Amino acid sequence: METVLQIIVVLVLIIVVILLVFQPRRSEAFALPHNYQELLNDYVLFYSNLKEEEKKSFEGRLEKFLAAVKITGANAEVEDLDRILIGAAAVIPVYFIPDWEYVNLREVLVYPGNFNHDYEQHGNERMVSGMVGTGGMENVMILSKWELRQGFINSNNTHNTAIHEFIHLIDKMDGSLDGVPELLLERKYVTEWKELLEATMHSIRRGESDINPYGATSPVECFAVAAEYFFEKPEAFRAAHPALHSMLQRIFIRK
């Protein structure tokens, strides 16, 4: 009887060891916060305008993004809301593009406020609110927590820093950050798109456009600020910039 008991104990121990060794690694598992739908409805206009089943698909994309990309605070506390807003900014531009993955993004660093071009948070020249890293910071995005939240809280303007940075990532994914998202824009439209960006930059410089003046600095920034406006205020953008609107529709909505 005793030996039977010993055998059972040994067998149980073996099973426990096997379960411990072969259990799926879940240390990095990500779970959406319990109130994620509430946060999305309260802060993300794009999401709250979706139909119920579209919301489900948005949530699936959001969860997949947040499971794949690390979000780290640099002197800033990353709260559930920040994670949800970063995920939303990632999903919004590619919501209509099935199976899109940001293969060029590994980590998002969240700074409390603005920083300079050397990723420093102190000093005089703190003017950058978001950035897609290069060199040693390749595949890293930096966002200011304050600007991240402003982009969603203040739905009365056409700015959204996080969406702006994801547009740069999309632009960059074809190998060149040049204002032309080759992966999403059919080749036959590339010349027209470049001309449209140039024309837009001219009209900004002449003071004849309501597009963020920062867009006049380069085609790269022109594409990013126009896309921010397109996603933040679609109807106003369509009315004020029909040609740009239909081209961005072609790039992001694809119908």
Ligand SMILES: [Zn+2]
């Ligand atoms: Zn930019």
